[in-house]
Amino acid sequence: MNFIIHEIKPKSNDSMLFVHFVFATLNFVSCLEIFWLIFELKYVKKKVLGVDVKFCLYLNITHFLYSVSQMINLFSIRIEALIEPSLSCDIGGELSPTFLTMNLLVIVIFAFDTIWKNFLRTDSQRFRNFILWSTLFWVSWIASTLGLNRYIPLEL
Numbered sequence: 194m195n196f197i198i199h200e201i202k203p204k205s206n207d208s209m210l211f212v213h214f215v216f217a218t219l220n221f222v223s224c225l226e227i228f229w230l231i232f233e234l235k236y237v238k239k240k241v242l243g244v245d246v247k248f249c250l251y252l253n254i255t256h257f258l259y260s261v262s263q264m265i266n267l268f269s270i271r272i273e274a275l276i277e278p279s280l281s282c283d284i285g286g287e288l289s290p291t292f293l294t295m296n297l298l299v300i301v302i303f304a305f306d307t308i309w310k311n312f313l314r315t316d317s318q319r320f321r322n323f324i325l326w327s328t329l330f331w332v333s334w335i336a337s338t339l340g341l342n343r344y345i346p347l348e349l
Contacts, residue, residue, distance in 0.1 A: 214267050219329070220260035227253045227299055249299050256295075294330065301327045 231250050234240050242250070 210267065214264075217260055217263045217267055220256070221264060223329075224253055224257040224260055228257070252295070253299070298330055301330050 227249065231242070231246060231253075234246065235242055
């Protein structure tokens with residue numbers, strides 16, 4: 194028995210561009226959140242940044258530049274770029290979910306660390322941040338595992 198498997202292809206590329214834009218925006222916002230948390234540690238609480246925080250900062254700077262370039266690429270993308278993707282699109286599509294998951298994991302670790310250090314003090318805003326970013330991390334991880342936010346070249 195020979196079975197023929199047909200792929201379900203979307204009728205329009207707009208939905209795929211929207212999915213890419215949502216994940217690129219989530220990357221951008223998560224980078225800004227990490228910048229804010231590090232700024233808060235350094236200048237508001239006047240603490241010395243450890244090696245682990247500096248490593249996260251350097252990783253975040255590179256990923257912030259990557260997410261900005263990805264958003265610019267999405268604004269200037271054309272239909273031909275989806276039909277015949279370049280090598281940079283393929284590499285970027287493979288790395289984007291990994292970077293997103295890593296950024297959200299770093300945010301969850303920062304939020305959990307802040308809650309743990311201030312356990313005796315009631316800080317409902319930090320707890321809400323922890324719930325928000327841990328939920329986004331799990332959604333991102335599940336999407337990465339299932340391949341929902343991977344770049345897949347479309348054919349017309």
